[in-house]
Amino acid sequence: MAEKQLECTVRAAAYQKAWFAELREDVFEKQKPYAIVQADMPLELFHAMDVPVVSNQWWAAMVSAKRLAPYYLDNLNALGYHDGLCRYCSLSLASTLASTLAGNPTQAAPWGGLPKPALLSARLTCDCIQRVFEIWAAKLGAPFVPLDAPGASELPPRWWELSRHRWSELFESHRLDFMVAQFHSLIGTLERITGSTFNFERLRTLMEGVNQQELYFEEVREMICKAPKAPVRMHEQVSNVMAAQWLRGSDWAIAHARAFRDEVKKRVDAGVAACPSERVRLMWVGAGLWHDTDFYTAFEERYGAVFVWSMYLAFGPDGYIRYGLDDPLRALASRTVSFNEQLHNPPWANEWIVEQAKAHRIDAALVLEPLGTRPSATGNLFIERALEAAGVPVLPIAADMVDARGWNGLEMRQKVGHFLERI
Amino acid sequence: MPVVGVTSNTVPWELLRAAGFDPVLLSPRRRYTPLADRYMEDVFSARVKAIFDFLLSSEAAALSAVIIPRTSEQEHKLYLYLREVVRQGNSQSPPVPILYNLLHARSAEAEAYGLARTHDLKSTLEQLTGRAVEPDALATAIAEGNAARQAIRGLLQQREGPAPRLSGTEALALIGAWYFMDRVEYTTLAQEALLEIQTRAPIQGPRILIKGSLQDTPDFCAAIEAHGAIVVAEDDWWGSRAAGLDIDATIDPMRAIFDKYYFDAPSPRVFSGEIADAWFHRKATEVDGVIVYLPEEDDVIGWDYPRLRDYLNERAIPHLMVRKESSASIAAFIERLSNG
Ligand code: SF4
Numbered sequence: 001m002a003e004k005q006l007e008c009t010v011r012a013a014a015y016q017k018a019w020f021a022e023l024r025e026d027v028f029e030k031q032k033p034y035a036i037v038q039a040d041m042p043l044e045l046f047h048a049m050d051v052p053v054v055s056n057q058w059w060a061a062m063v064s065a066k067r068l069a070p071y072y073l074d075n076l077n078a079l080g081y082h083d084g085l086c087r088y089c090s091l092s093l094a095s096t097l098a099s100t101l102a103g104n105p106t107q108a109a110p111w112g113g114l115p116k117p118a119l120l121s122a123r124l125t126c127d128c129i130q131r132v133f134e135i136w137a138a139k140l141g142a143p144f145v146p147l148d149a150p151g152a153s154e155l156p157p158r159w160w161e162l163s164r165h166r167w168s169e170l171f172e173s174h175r176l177d178f179m180v181a182q183f184h185s186l187i188g189t190l191e192r193i194t195g196s197t198f199n200f201e202r203l204r205t206l207m208e209g210v211n212q213q214e215l216y217f218e219e220v221r222e223m224i225c226k227a228p229k230a231p232v233r234m235h236e237q238v239s240n241v242m243a244a245q246w247l248r249g250s251d252w253a254i255a256h257a258r259a260f261r262d263e264v265k266k267r268v269d270a271g272v273a274a275c276p277s278e279r280v281r282l283m284w285v286g287a288g289l290w291h292d293t294d295f296y297t298a299f300e301e302r303y304g305a306v307f308v309w310s311m312y313l314a315f316g317p318d319g320y321i322r323y324g325l326d327d328p329l330r331a332l333a334s335r336t337v338s339f340n341e342q343l344h345n346p347p348w349a350n351e352w353i354v355e356q357a358k359a360h361r362i363d364a365a366l367v368l369e370p371l372g373t374r375p376s377a378t379g380n381l382f383i384e385r386a387l388e389a390a391g392v393p394v395l396p397i398a399a400d401m402v403d404a405r406g407w408n409g410l411e412m413r414q415k416v417g418h419f420l421e422r423i
Numbered sequence: 424m425p426v427v428g429v430t431s432n433t434v435p436w437e438l439l440r441a442a443g444f445d446p447v448l449l450s451p452r453r454r455y456t457p458l459a460d461r462y463m464e465d466v467f468s469a470r471v472k473a474i475f476d477f478l479l480s481s482e483a484a485a486l487s488a489v490i491i492p493r494t495s496e497q498e499h500k501l502y503l504y505l506r507e508v509v510r511q512g513n514s515q516s517p518p519v520p521i522l523y524n525l526l527h528a529r530s531a532e533a534e535a536y537g538l539a540r541t542h543d544l545k546s547t548l549e550q551l552t553g554r555a556v557e558p559d560a561l562a563t564a565i566a567e568g569n570a571a572r573q574a575i576r577g578l579l580q581q582r583e584g585p586a587p588r589l590s591g592t593e594a595l596a597l598i599g600a601w602y603f604m605d606r607v608e609y610t611t612l613a614q615e616a617l618l619e620i621q622t623r624a625p626i627q628g629p630r631i632l633i634k635g636s637l638q639d640t641p642d643f644c645a646a647i648e649a650h651g652a653i654v655v656a657e658d659d660w661w662g663s664r665a666a667g668l669d670i671d672a673t674i675d676p677m678r679a680i681f682d683k684y685y686f687d688a689p690s691p692r693v694f695s696g697e698i699a700d701a702w703f704h705r706k707a708t709e710v711d712g713v714i715v716y717l718p719e720e721d722d723v724i725g726w727d728y729p730r731l732r733d734y735l736n737e738r739a740i741p742h743l744m745v746r747k748e749s750s751a752s753i754a755a756f757i758e759r760l761s762n763g
């Protein structure tokens with residue numbers, strides 16, 4: 001794995017590890033509740049009730065990084081789930097299903113494995129997610145609380161210019177009302193599980209904290225845009241940002257975002273570049289390639305090609321900041337209702353990514369075409385065409401985010417090399 | 424009467440009809456989809472791609488609008504793609520896309536939301552035509568729709584019991600027609616067909632239930648029946664479940680229409696699994712065997728398969744899963760069933 005250039009990155013990893021160990025201890029020894037949720041859930045509601053959350057995608061990335069995905073997914077297929085099904089969101093389920101097998105390597109599961117949650121929850125975006133979570137919940141013996149997801153039908157241009165202050169105009173009010181109504185039921189469930197009462201003031205404070213955290217990320221984003229050479233590698237951006245996003249609004253998350261900002265600023269002030277020979281600035285469009293993160297530094301030495309952008313840092317400020325928190329639940333609803341449209345669907349995804357490419361002085365884009373995660377591969381052709389129309393050459397990368405089976409890292413590096421030679 | 428296209432079973436025919444439209448299910452057959460291929464990734468089903476291709480072509484000029492329900496994620500994306508192509512000025516003039524935000528998870532919130540969106544759809548249609556949808560028109564459309572449903576249920580009876588008279592291949596063609604026709608005319612023709620079918624001798628062979636991808640052509644049925652079986656049911660909205668129950672004509676018509684499409688229409692997004700499986704559970708006990716068809720493009724029903732398989736195993740109901748329409752295992756399976 002590429003060396004970590006930032007102290008923050010090492011601290012983020014250590015903190016996450018300790019956090020998870022404490023969660024396991026709390027669950028096993030003190031029977032405290034925790035939840036397994038889909039990444040695009042309103043985590044703030046859980047945090048406001050002191051219910052820690054493990055996100056499905058975070059866990060999948062961990063399993064994948066530990067190179068356990070092939071074993072778990074082979075087992076999933078052997079149970080009768082065919083290999084054309086989505087893998088990103090089902091890898092964690094697969095790890096749970098495999099834990100009942102004799103001779104299984106769950107002892108080797110990251111950090112001791114997932115304990116039994118008090119509930120699972122997901123937004124029903126694609127048609128498969130309700131199924132994945134229902135199977136998983138049955139296996140874990142915990143309830144599944146879904147939040148249904150109506151489709152967006154009004155999508156004003158340049159959503160990121162409206163999302164902070166004018167979010168109530170950006171999203172259809174019936175979708176916001178509906179999400180708020182569902183939040184109330186979810187809060188009811190959380191109250192039953194914890195035996196405590198939801199505190200709206202606490203949610204507001206959390207939301208303010210999230211704003212602060214995302215402003216730090218915005219400063220980092222600005223520095224990456226403006227500095228002559230990228231001060232921080234994409235993969236380290238992701239590690240720092242996501243460690244804080246999963247705990248967003250907490251004291252630790254805000255402090256970590258600040259420390260990350262400070263460290264990046266120090267590097268910029270001192271003229272330190274992640275890759276001093278940077279000549280080509282690359283954009284990674286799509287979820288991370290969690291089973292081969294070295295891929296992201298593989299083109300620096302030979303081509304001076306540096307990944308400077310992924311959605312993980314860039315989406316923070318545009319997707320999360322909300323001002324006007326009189327009704328924090330509705331503001332939170334506005335943050336939750338359209339992740340999919342913003343990241344995967346036209347016109348919002350293509351419009352935003354082109355804007356980001358320009359701001360980051362991107363020379364070329366690699367667009368993940370997720371193989372084993374079919375429904376989330378949508379929107380890509382619009383994104384690719386829009387980037388090309390903006391003068392950014394595009395190379396599609398057919399790969400799965402978590403499944404290393406079928407991934408030929410060497411061949412893919414050669415392919416990217418040829419692409420870089422051509423541009 | 425202006426023609427509107429719909430993309431699934433969950434768009435309320437009665438409402439469109441009462442608004443003065445002639446609703447038609449879009450089900451184009453296309454070997455090549457060059458217009459759609461420019462924008463739509465390979466992960467889309469052939470059905471949705473063909474619809475998109477059709478809508479971008481000049482053939483769609485005859486449609487005043489296309490109503491797309493939020494009945495699958497692919498349909499929502501179809502809606503967004505269509506709008507985007509128009510926004511980018513890359514299509515002459517595809518029909519106006521209208522999203523019908525009907526949800527399928529069973530919850531008080533989703534129910535209230537869906538009812539409100541059904542009222543919205545009514546307003547949108549009224550704006551399109553410039554006139555109100557009158558209660559009388561709704562009542563008439565409900566009566567027409569129910570009469571057609573009754574006719575379909577008559578046909579379905581000929582597929583039930585130990586001695587069915589209607590093959591699956593014929594049934595799919597006969598039932599499927601209701602998505603494309605005037606329903607008054609359809610009722611008459613279906614009733615005539617029924618009279619003829621009732622005089623036939625029963626068809627011999629093991630009785631099969633199909634589960635899996637949508638059977639919107641009789642091809643797969645024909646492939647099964649070629650081996651001497653008879654397909655007596657399919658768990659999707661094209662065949663056995665196309666009609667369902669009548670719309671309640673005794674309550675507020677908008678409420679009744681919504682109830683029908685929310686509570687009694689199959690969709691890949693029906694939640695929970697227990698509700699989604701209920702029909703299959705009942706039907707599976709009435710047949711000699713079940714064939715689950717999960718073609719390459721399936722990325723949804725595959726999640727249900729192990730659960731359904733366990734259900735069938737527990738009840739010793741013979742079953743087979745195939746991923747190709749022309750699988751050799753079908754013949755062997757039917758032979759096994761035929762030999763008892
Ligand atoms: S489509 Fe997206 S949300 Fe759905 S299961 Fe796949 S990766 Fe997850």
Ligand code: SF4
Nearest residue numbers: 039287339340343376
């Ligand atoms: S489909 Fe995309 S946004 Fe949704 S969970 Fe998967 S990666 Fe995240």
